[in-house]
Each structure stands twice: as C-alpha cells, then as structure tokens.
Amino acid sequence: MRALEVRISAETRSYPVYIGRGLLGSLGKLASRHGFPKRVMVITDEHVAPLYGEATAEALKAGGFSPELVSIPPGESSKSLATVSSLYDRLIARGFDRGCGICALGGGVVGDIAGFVAATYLRGIPWIQVPTTLLAQVDSSVGGKTGVNHPAGKNLIGAFYQPRLVLIDPDLLGSLPPRELHAGLAEVVKAALIGDAQLFSLLEAHWEGFVSGDPELLEEAILRACRVKAEVVSRDEREVGHRRILNFGHTLGHALEAATEYRHFLHGEAVAWGMLGAIWLSWKRGLLNDGERGRIEALLSRLPKPPIPEIPTERFREHLRRDKKIVAGTLHYVYLSRIGEAVLEEGISEEELLSALERISSLEAPS
Ligand SMILES: NC(=O)c1ccc[n+]([C@@H]2O[C@H](COP(=O)([O-])OP(=O)(O)OC[C@H]3O[C@@H](n4cnc5c(N)ncnc54)[C@H](O)[C@@H]3O)[C@@H](O)[C@H]2O)c1
Ligand SMILES: [Zn+2]
Known part of the structure; x- marks a missing residue:
C-alpha cells in the first residue's frame, strides 16, 4: 500500500x-x-x-x-x-x-x-x-x-x-468496461502532460499494457496521476488560479461533449480530442516544440475514441460561449510548454478555438 x-x-x-x-x-x-x-x-x-x-x-x-x-x-x-x-x-x-x-x-x-x-x-x-x-x-x-x-x-x-x-x-x-477504462486513461495522459514527464514516458513505453488494463501498470499510473492532482489542489483548493491547469484539454472537450448532446463521447474521449486541439494551439503559439508535439499526438492518436462527427460551426461557437470560464470575461487558456508543464495564458479567440476544432476534425480516429 x-x-x-x-x-x-x-x-x-x-x-x-x-x-x-x-x-x-x-x-x-x-x-x-x-x-x-x-x-x-x-x-x-x-x-x-x-x-x-x-x-x-x-x-x-x-x-x-x-x-x-x-x-x-x-x-x-x-x-x-x-x-x-x-x-x-x-x-x-x-x-x-x-x-x-x-x-x-x-x-x-x-x-x-x-x-x-x-x-x-x-x-x-x-x-x-x-x-x-x-x-x-x-x-x-x-x-x-x-x-x-x-x-x-x-x-x-x-x-x-x-x-x-x-x-x-x-x-x-x-x-470496468474497456470504453470506460480508455476514457479514464485520457485523464491519466492529462496528468502526465501537465505535471509528470516520467509518467508520460511510462505511458509511451507500455501503452498496450495500459489499454488492456494491466493492473500493475495502472497502479503506478494512478499513484502518479493522484500525486499531480494532489499537488495542484493543495496549492489552490478553490480554483482561483493554478488549479485551472487541470482543465487542460477541457475547453474544447466540454464544447465537443455539449455540442453532441452528451451522447456521442464519454467525458475522457472528448477530453482526448480537446487535448489534441490544445497541443496544436500550444505549438502554433510557439510554446511547444515539434518533437514533443509529435510524441503527444502519437500517443493520443492511439487512445481509442469515437471520431468527431460533423458539428456546425455556429453550434460549436455557441457551446464555447456558454463555457463557464468564458462567460466570466477573461478566458484563460491552458497551454503546454513541454511534456510535464502547463501554462495559463490569457486571451484566446473563438477563431483560434474553431481552427483547433477544424484541425482535430481532420485527424484520423483510431479504429
Ligand atoms: N468531482 C470532480 O472533481 C470530478 C472530476 C471529473 C469528473 N467528475 C464527474 O464524474 C462523473 C463521471 O465519472 P465516471 O466516468 O466515473 O462515470 P460513472 O460514475 O457514471 O461510471 C461509469 C460507469 O461505470 C460503472 N462502474 C463504475 N465502477 C465500475 C466497476 N468497477 N466495474 C464495472 N462498472 C463500473 C458505473 O455504474 C457507470 O455505469 C461526471 O459526472 C463528472 O462530472 C467529477
Ligand atoms: Zn475531466
């Protein structure tokens, strides 16, 4: 124990x-x-x-x-x-x-x-x-x-x-049904990306084992992911600042869930797509280098998840606007500066988020 x-x-x-x-x-x-x-x-x-x-x-x-x-x-x-x-x-x-x-x-x-x-x-x-x-x-x-x-x-x-x-x-x-396991794995990947580069390497090295639910591997990943969350929460229990990094991938993820009436994706699946959008935006902003972007895309593309259906731009825009964090006025967006480190930055436009949706919609979903 x-x-x-x-x-x-x-x-x-x-x-x-x-x-x-x-x-x-x-x-x-x-x-x-x-x-x-x-x-x-x-x-x-x-x-x-x-x-x-x-x-x-x-x-x-x-x-x-x-x-x-x-x-x-x-x-x-x-x-x-x-x-x-x-x-x-x-x-x-x-x-x-x-x-x-x-x-x-x-x-x-x-x-x-x-x-x-x-x-x-x-x-x-x-x-x-x-x-x-x-x-x-x-x-x-x-x-x-x-x-x-x-x-x-x-x-x-x-x-x-x-x-x-x-x-x-x-x-x-x-x-646990495999689909639920895989949706949970998306949050493990999130924890690795925002706070534990070693966990990311572990996921890369043993991906098949994780996908098939190997309990030894899962135990290690759970410990590490909880450590990341505990550390963040201990610094900011009520999400006035730093805790927001836990929302990495969630702005687009929530909009995908809502725009598909919560019927198409499990939460983790939508967040996996949302993280793909977020790392693309991070790379476009010059925060994330080519090599790390490639590693993250490779891993997330292997996470089983349904493809993104056709979503009318206006509907997606509406859901982005409804996001609590945007309504508050200042939209802080969580970017990745490298594997294991997230940064909160102010000022992302709806157009940028829509371009990220376009980008991830063009990616292949794994079969
Ligand atoms: N409080 C927070 O900080 C926080 C963070 C993230 C998500 N959430 C909330 O968590 C909820 C989603 O949680 P979830 O994904 O665990 O969904 P869930 O609780 O609905 O569980 C998913 C399914 O798995 C079944 N199940 C649970 N354990 C099982 C097991 N060991 N074996 C077989 N079946 C099992 C459940 O009965 C259910 O059908 C959402 O409501 C979300 O808002 C809360
Ligand atoms: Zn989540």
Whole structure:
C-alpha cells in the first residue's frame, strides 16, 4: 500500500489517499485508524453494488463498523437534486445523525452525489471515497469537488467538501468496461502532460499494457496521476488560479461533449480530442516544440475514441460561449510548454478555438 497526503493548505486540513491493489479489504482498518464514525451509509450504484457492495460491507464490519448500503440508478442522469433528496430521505428514515458517516463506492457520479449529500446533510457529516472507475481513481476522487447537475447545465450545484480519506484499489478496475477504462486513461495522459514527464514516458513505453488494463501498470499510473492532482489542489483548493491547469484539454472537450448532446463521447474521449486541439494551439503559439508535439499526438492518436462527427460551426461557437470560464470575461487558456508543464495564458479567440476544432476534425480516429 502506498499513501499520499493531500494537504489543503488554506485551511490546514489534510487527508490521506491510500493506493494499492487489494486494498478494499483494509477499508475498515483504515477508516478506524482515522476515527471514522461507526455507523456508515455506503452509497453506490446498481452496477457497482452487486460487484463490490458485499466486500465493502464486510471490510467495514471487520473494522467494527455498521454499514448500510443504498444503491442509486447508474449514470449521469442520476446526478440530480432529486437523487440527493431521496438520499436525505433515506438517511433521515434510518435515523442517521451527526455521529454517522458516508462512504461513496462507485465512479465519479456516485462520488459527486454522495460527497454533496455528506457536505449538506446536517450541515456536513464525514465521508470516505472509494472510487471504482479509472476516471474517479485518478481525477474526481481527489480534490473535494462535489455536486450535481441542473437542467440548465452540468455541475451547477455543489460544494467543496474534502473527504476524511480516499481508498483506491486498482483491482476494482478489472470489471470496468474497456470504453470506460480508455476514457479514464485520457485523464491519466492529462496528468502526465501537465505535471509528470516520467509518467508520460511510462505511458509511451507500455501503452498496450495500459489499454488492456494491466493492473500493475495502472497502479503506478494512478499513484502518479493522484500525486499531480494532489499537488495542484493543495496549492489552490478553490480554483482561483493554478488549479485551472487541470482543465487542460477541457475547453474544447466540454464544447465537443455539449455540442453532441452528451451522447456521442464519454467525458475522457472528448477530453482526448480537446487535448489534441490544445497541443496544436500550444505549438502554433510557439510554446511547444515539434518533437514533443509529435510524441503527444502519437500517443493520443492511439487512445481509442469515437471520431468527431460533423458539428456546425455556429453550434460549436455557441457551446464555447456558454463555457463557464468564458462567460466570466477573461478566458484563460491552458497551454503546454513541454511534456510535464502547463501554462495559463490569457486571451484566446473563438477563431483560434474553431481552427483547433477544424484541425482535430481532420485527424484520423483510431479504429
Ligand atoms: N468531482 C470532480 O472533481 C470530478 C472530476 C471529473 C469528473 N467528475 C464527474 O464524474 C462523473 C463521471 O465519472 P465516471 O466516468 O466515473 O462515470 P460513472 O460514475 O457514471 O461510471 C461509469 C460507469 O461505470 C460503472 N462502474 C463504475 N465502477 C465500475 C466497476 N468497477 N466495474 C464495472 N462498472 C463500473 C458505473 O455504474 C457507470 O455505469 C461526471 O459526472 C463528472 O462530472 C467529477
Ligand atoms: Zn475531466
């Protein structure tokens, strides 16, 4: 087992991120070590419950906890205030008070919802994250962003609320559909590009192993990606500056997702295309050299993802404008200066972003 410390400097709070194969069995022991409340509501989804619900409950019981399991329907459509409300109902009906806690067992959807419930129920009760998708293990489980969608847009309602601990067991990824694994790999590539050149070399050297879900390789990549995220989040918990580098590839990625009504791409797939656009823009700006641009394009072109469909320019423009970060007035764009280092710069035009869309639309998607 390896442990990372995420320190939220502004409030001098910190919590550990434990990473290791087979670690789920130690959940109770670790939660107990951190003084987690004995009564725990495990919030999961209907895909994950039959896979890991029992093992999670057993591990908690072994640490002296009394777990109760509740499942929500899987998928992004569950990320709503209606689901949150039904979870409050359940907590109240079961008599959960301030001396109780929540454990999120699932992907980013479960983590975001359960974290928001933990942040708001009785003005906040402690929670633990046990992420079960690669995306959640390398991205959403670290950093304390919780929340749900509103009919008007994604993640419009939420809170920053840090868990007591995060437990990451890469063996749980064995059951993940390959498409979900590959979408999560895109966020691993992002972490490498913005903060860990060695991770990028590891991805290049063992790409086939990563794509096929080799657990040893994934463990190393998860540790490194979490380290990048922890470092960034520790410097800027509330995304007033530096944390924005985590949005690398996301301006174009979000616009691609939205312009295709969230039906065509998984988030990571859209971000993979978005990163291809971002490295092209970085190269055009003279920030990134030919050699590194070539290496990154080669790697990202091998990441399985659907091709970009025909998107009318006006529709894409509209979605770019709707992006929260653009509406705020000053659009900071995240460029890459070299593998392992991102830079935030002000002032990118819509035309430049549209030219990047044109560029990536002309690239071949892998079969
Ligand atoms: N809080 C943050 O900082 C942050 C960051 C990035 C993304 N997110 C959010 O994360 C969400 C996406 O998360 P996701 O990609 O994990 O999606 P998800 O939670 O919907 O999981 C994807 C699918 O995999 C299934 N699944 C989960 N674990 C499994 C396993 N081990 N084996 C088999 N199937 C499994 C789920 O039931 C679901 O059907 C989005 O809502 C996004 O907004 C949050
Ligand atoms: Zn992302």
